[in-house]
Amino acid sequence: MGKEEMWGCIYTRCTFVYLFDLYVCDYPMKFVHLHTHSHYSLLDGLAKIDDLIDRAKELGMEALALTDHGNLYGAVEFYVKAKKAGIKPLLGLEAYVAKGSRLDRQLVKDESTGTGKKAKENYNHLTLICENETGWKNLLKLSSSSHLEGFYYKPRIDREILNQWHEGLIALSGCLGGEIAQFCVQGRMEEAEATAREYLSIFGKDNFFIEIWHLPHIPDAAIAVKGLKEIAKKLNIPMVATKDIHYARPEDAQYQDILLAVQTGNTVNDANRMSMMDENYAMNSAEEMASWFPDVPEVIENTNKIAERCNVTLELDEFEAIHLVDYIAMDVKAPLEKYSMVANVPVDCKKIEESINIIKNSGIRHEFRTTVLKSMLTDRDLAKIKNISSGAKLKLQKCNEEFLIPVV
Ligand SMILES: [Zn+2]
Ligand SMILES: [Zn+2]
Numbered sequence: 001m002g003k004e005e006m007w008g009c010i011y012t013r014c015t016f017v018y019l020f021d022l023y024v025c026d027y028p029m030k031f032v033h034l035h036t037h038s039h040y041s042l043l044d045g046l047a048k049i050d051d052l053i054d055r056a057k058e059l060g061m062e063a064l065a066l067t068d069h070g071n072l073y074g075a076v077e078f079y080v081k082a083k084k085a086g087i088k089p090l091l092g093l094e095a096y097v098a099k100g101s102r103l104d105r106q107l108v109k110d111e112s113t114g115t116g117k118k119a120k121e122n123y124n125h126l127t128l129i130c131e132n133e134t135g136w137k138n139l140l141k142l143s144s145s146s147h148l149e150g151f152y153y154k155p156r157i158d159r160e161i162l163n164q165w166h167e168g169l170i171a172l173s174g175c176l177g178g179e180i181a182q183f184c185v186q187g188r189m190e191e192a193e194a195t196a197r198e199y200l201s202i203f204g205k206d207n208f209f210i211e212i213w214h215l216p217h218i219p220d221a222a223i224a225v226k227g228l229k230e231i232a233k234k235l236n237i238p239m240v241a242t243k244d245i246h247y248a249r250p251e252d253a254q255y256q257d258i259l260l261a262v263q264t265g266n267t268v269n270d271a272n273r274m275s276m277m278d279e280n281y282a283m284n285s286a287e288e289m290a291s292w293f294p295d296v297p298e299v300i301e302n303t304n305k306i307a308e309r310c311n312v313t314l315e316l317d318e319f320e321a322i323h324l325v326d327y328i329a330m331d332v333k334a335p336l337e338k339y340s341m342v343a344n345v346p347v348d349c350k351k352i353e354e355s356i357n358i359i360k361n362s363g364i365r366h367e368f369r370t371t372v373l374k375s376m377l378t379d380r381d382l383a384k385i386k387n388i389s390s391g392a393k394l395k396l397q398k399c400n401e402e403f404l405i406p407v408v
Contacts, residue, residue, distance in 0.1 A: 031286035031300050032307040034065045034090065034172060035127050035211070035242035040074035041094075043263035046247040046256040049078050053085045055248040055283045063307040065090035067127050070155040072143050079314055090310045092129035093139055095146065095157050097179065098122060102150030102158035123156050124179035126199075127172035127211060127242070130312050135168025162202050170306060171203045172211040173228065175244050176221055180210070184227025185220045196231050209306070210239045212299060214292035217278045229296070240306065241289055241299040246281035253277060 037045030038052055045068065047055075056064045064087050066078040075091050082089035098104065099122060107122065130136045142165050146155035173180050173196070180199075183192035199208050210232040215221035232239045247256045257277050258268055266273035290300045 028060060029286040029290055029300075030062070030304050031241075031289045032061065032063045032065070032090070032303040033243055033245060033283060034092075034129060034240060034303055034306060035067050035094065035175070036065055036245040036283070037068055037094070038066060038074045038078070040071060041069040041246075042071075043259050044069055044246065046252055046259055047245070049074055049081055051248040052078075052245070052283070053081055053087060056082075056087055057085055059283065059285045061087060061286075063088035063090060063310075065092050065129055065307075065310075067092040067094045067129065069094050070096050070143075070146060072139065076314065076316070079312075080316070088307060088310075089312075090129050090307060091136060091139070091312055092127065093143060094174070095126045095128055095142065096123040096150075096154040097126045097162070098150060098152075098156040098158040099124070100158070101160065102146065102156045105152040122152060123154055124182060125174040125177040126179070127174050129170045129172070129306065129310060130168060131170050131207070131310050132168045133312055135170075136312050136314070138165035138168055141165050159198070159202070166202050166207075169203065170207045170209070170310070171199060172209045172240060172242065173199070174211055175213065175242075176215070176218070176224055178211065180231065181224040181228060184224045184231075189227060189230070192227055193231055193234065196235055196237060200235065200237065205237075208237060209302065210237050211242050212239055212293070212296075213242055213244060214289075215279050238302050239296060239299045240302045241293050242303075243284055243289065244281060245283045246276065248283055250280055250282040252282065253280065256281070 033056070036052060038047055038049050039045050049066075052064065052066070064082060066074055066089070068074055070093070072091075072093060079089045079091060128139060128142070130139055142157050142161055143155070145161050146157045150156035150158065175181070176185070180192045180195050183189070183195060196210070202208075210228050212225045212228055213221060229239070231237070247253060254277075257275055260276060261268045261270070261273055264274050286300070290297070293299050
């Protein structure tokens with residue numbers, strides 16, 4: 001076979017394989033929703049965790065992120081149920097980031113009008129997703145701090161603690177309420193770029209993404225997306241497409257609207273109230289998502305890459321940890337000291353006691369308490385607990401039975 005003939009043969013074969021792939025093999029389009037609200041986004045999200053998982057299954061999704069507004073209340077429920085359903089759970093949060101310090105509690109000037117003062121102007125949205133266990137622990141710290149130190153209208157974090165606890169987290173620039181998006185809408189492109197640089201330096205170039213959306217009925221969204229694309233190109237920041245899901249199916253929109261009216265203290269008959277009925281915030285299929293971003297196909301593919309990178313394992317059924325937590329949560333001080341003696345583990349009783357009281361009184365789920373408490377112990381503590389003798393374990397178990405409190 002001559003050289004030309006050989007190349008001709010290779011060319012024909014490659015063309016055949018390409019066309020076969022294109023027309024015969026029906027590859028399902030892949031996309032992962034990285035920005036999802038459940039009913040734990042209080043009076044804002046409608047969908048129960050089960051609804052979201054059912055819908056994701058129906059659409060053939062392999063992974064799904066949960067990013068509730070300012071809290072992690074649904075994280076463990078979502079983790080357990082998604083795993084059971086064969087969907088990879090990505091744990092996250094749509095954080096409120098204070099404009100200045102999370103400790104400041106003052107209304108700031110309304111930038112959109114230049115006059116008056118609005119609570120809304122005190123914070124911006126930022127989507128955070130855990131890449132690994134360190135990220136999960138950091139997200140717990142950020143969430144706790146936002147409620148205990150940063151609460152002003154909303155639980156707010158700030159740049160100071162993001163700098164401290166960013167490791168293991170992937171950040172997306174947020175919805176239209178994101179800081180960069182808002183600067184773009186206001187035509188303040190220099191500030192938008194400076195903010196993007198700032199987030200790049202906090203999270204690192206591999207862990208910060210620009211979020212873009214398809215919101216054809218919201219004029220500000222078109223301005224924001226145009227600006228966001230410019231910044232992404234200029235600073236070489238990868239982009240992702242998100243949907244900002246607030247309910248599972250399109251027909252649920254009217255019920256979410258009622259919920260929002262309750263949150264804002266209005267009735268559905270008030271024409272001037274805040275409403276999200278202009279746009280659809282349901283979970284869409286991968287094909288629909290891809291059809292809205294034909295000029296930037298990478299925004300679809302990048303969601304898959306992020307989902308592949310995120311691997312968090314919550315050891316919810318680990319014997320020692322659960323018993324330890326039940327034991328600690330019983331009625332704190334005396335049993336703690338006893339435990340400390342039995343297992344020979346130094347425990348900061350006062351710190352844990354305070355935290356336990358908050359967790360106990362909140363009435364939240366048993367598994368969540370376990371995770372939070374486990375994250376308060378150092379790796380050294382955990383290693384010691386794992387290595388305690390079987391005799392000590394038995395004693396511990398006995399203490400546990402003695403003081404056992406009913407599981408919430
Ligand atoms: Zn948002
Ligand atoms: Zn959102």
